[in-house]
Amino acid sequence: MRHTISVLVENKFGVLARVAGMFSGRGFNIETLNVAPTHDASLSRITAVLISDDSALDLCIKQLRKLVNVVDVVDFTEGQAxxxxxxxxxxxxxxxxxxxxxxxxxxxxxxxxxxxxxxxxxxxxxxxxxxxxxxxxxxxxxxxxxxxxxxxxxxx
Structure with a gap:
């Protein structure tokens, strides 16, 4: 199943590599990945479309929230975004x-x-x-x- 998630992270060196590494380490297929600074230059937003089942995605979101430079994680369900x-x-x-x-x-x-x-x-x-x-x-x-x-x- 396709899932779109948004990860607000600190705009620092290596954060994207850690997030992408976490996805691949859990066996997720990243269909699309987009990263750009937000209106606050100290933060960036990572928008990823992942292919996975719901239980694996829940585990992934929990793991993302444990990463040091992650500020917030949102899973967009159908029609919510x-x-x-x-x-x-x-x-x-x-x-x-x-x-x-x-x-x-x-x-x-x-x-x-x-x-x-x-x-x-x-x-x-x-x-x-x-x-x-x-x-x-x-x-x-x-x-x-x-x-x-x-x-x-x-x-x-």
């Missing part, structure tokens, strides 16, 4: 397909951030379902490159 991801997609686009790709992009409220002779770079944000749906629609045109931030989440 707003989750978004940023994706940059470089799509093959010639003069014949460019307008169709741009129409699909408009429907998904994406932003075209670069236009080249043979490609477009599209920026989009959304939840996992929106990103997956968009990728399925542009895949037939040819995805040349793809970069994803991983999920960010915040309580409602």
């Amino acid at each position: 707003v989750s978004r991801e940023l994706v940059l997609i470089k799509v093959k686009a010639d003069s014949k397909t460019r307008s169709e790709i741009m129409q699909i992009s408009d429907i998904f409220r994406t932003k075209i951030v670069n236009v080249a002779h043979d490609s477009l770079i599209i920026e989009m944000t959304g939840d996992d379902a929106k990103v997956s749906a968009f990728l399925k629609l542009v895949e037939p045109f040819g995805i040349l490159e793809l970069a994803r931030t991983g999920a960010l989440a915040q309580t409602r």
Whole structure:
């Protein structure tokens, strides 16, 4: 089962390595991992999407709370949080397909951030379902490159 957790940590050297090491040491598959400072420069927020069962996740959260530099841990259950991801997609686009790709992009409220002779770079944000749906629609045109931030989440 997929779980999204948020870990507020002190913004210090080695903290991310200890948290990620704790995940891997317990056998968790980290699907996405995102780390950035908060409005308070002394703190960072780690947002991780993990694959595990509920009992293993409870043990993981207890272990996280024991780490010295961890300030808070929140497990977001379904519907409890707003989750978004940023994706940059470089799509093959010639003069014949460019307008169709741009129409699909408009429907998904994406932003075209670069236009080249043979490609477009599209920026989009959304939840996992929106990103997956968009990728399925542009895949037939040819995805040349793809970069994803991983999920960010915040309580409602």
